[in-house]
Amino acid sequence: MRKPAIFAAYAVLTLPLQAEPNRVTFPPLEQLEHYTTVTRGDVTEHMLTSRAAIEAVKRGEPIPFGTHVVLVDHRDGQVYRYFVMQNGEGWGADDPEGRTADWQFQWFWPDRSINMDETTSRCQSCHQSRADREYLFTYNDLRRFE
Numbered sequence: 001m002r003k004p005a006i007f008a009a010y011a012v013l014t015l016p017l018q019a020e021p022n023r024v025t026f027p028p029l030e031q032l033e034h035y036t037t038v039t040r041g042d043v044t045e046h047m048l049t050s051r052a053a054i055e056a057v058k059r060g061e062p063i064p065f066g067t068h069v070v071l072v073d074h075r076d077g078q079v080y081r082y083f084v085m086q087n088g089e090g091w092g093a094d095d096p097e098g099r100t101a102d103w104q105f106q107w108f109w110p111d112r113s114i115n116m117d118e119t120t121s122r123c124q125s126c127h128q129s130r131a132d133r134e135y136l137f138t139y140n141d142l143r144r145f146e
Helices: 003-014 051-059 121-133 139-144
Strands: 033-040 043-049 068-075 078-087 103-108
Touching: 033 051, 033 139, 051 139, 103 121, 121 139
Parallel strands: none
Antiparallel strands: 033 043, 043 068, 068 078, 078 103
């Protein structure tokens, strides 16, 4: 009776990943400030967030609830996708593993619709290492931004 186990393993390995449910919304980009750019090979990532978040980091205070941090992923001179981090009071309770406190993550397509093909669990795992920096790899860029 090993067939069900083999089928289950095959299904897990071959089924497409799907986005995890969360509360992240797509922000009004025109209200955000571009605070740094990161280049990884052929990928250029423009980082945006609110002036309130930048000022909070500069003062050594927590980033306010409701803040969006957006990575705009450019490839071949075009927007390929968006990665959005957003925090909200009590949102950490949505994740029983408590991976990134009150921060949640979501991928979006260039048309700003949710990218249901990508999961954010790998992103959360990596960002856990930055708990002391609001889960951001670009925290120091925010501190230095003028």
